[in-house]
Amino acid sequence: DGGITQSPKYLFRKEGQNVTLSCEQNLNHDAMYWYRQDPGQGLRLIYYSQIVNDFQKGDIAEGYSVSREKKESFPLTVTSAQKNPTAFYLCASSTYRGARNSPLHFGNGTRLTVT
């Protein structure tokens, strides 16, 4: 079955450490996205990528970095510069922007706790 796999499901890190969240999709989707969700709130866009080797900052990119070396993979690194990294991180993918009826497909998320 096609889908989006995020790993790990739970991640604990000490303050000051960088951490990388994995996101892999086998849907053959062109576009991939990273969102952050804080308790009781909506989703905010961190980074997105519409094609391999290209990505753009979203609304809250500071303290994060990404790469898109392969179509199926879009890892997110939470750096020590991110002031409040504890959150639920969701990866999503979609077909190319021209497919108007294609909703985003989401992974199951990674819950990051930094102490």
Next chain:
Amino acid sequence: ELKVEQNPLFLSMQEGKNYTIYCNYSTTSDRLYWYRQDPGKSLESLFVLLSNGAVKQEGRLMASLDTKARLSTLHITAAVHDLSATYFCAVDHAGNMLTFGGGTRLMVKP
């Protein structure tokens, strides 16, 4: 900057009752999505609304879009406990660039 506002933020209702969740947005768009999220889980796509006057129905849920009023509604008919979840609307303003509302947490009591 696109703003998306949902109301109410929290809704507690009895089984069998009807209610409507509202999603208002601030700039022109003709593509709006509704998602459901269960606690601690990911988001599940419910509806894709692509044009003014679009109406979609699935079971006890019906979504509509009025692009002139910049308003979408999610109507719940004869609620059941299984509908308890958080519902998000998301507006597309630049080709699959979604801005999400803050969510409506729905609790349906027996």
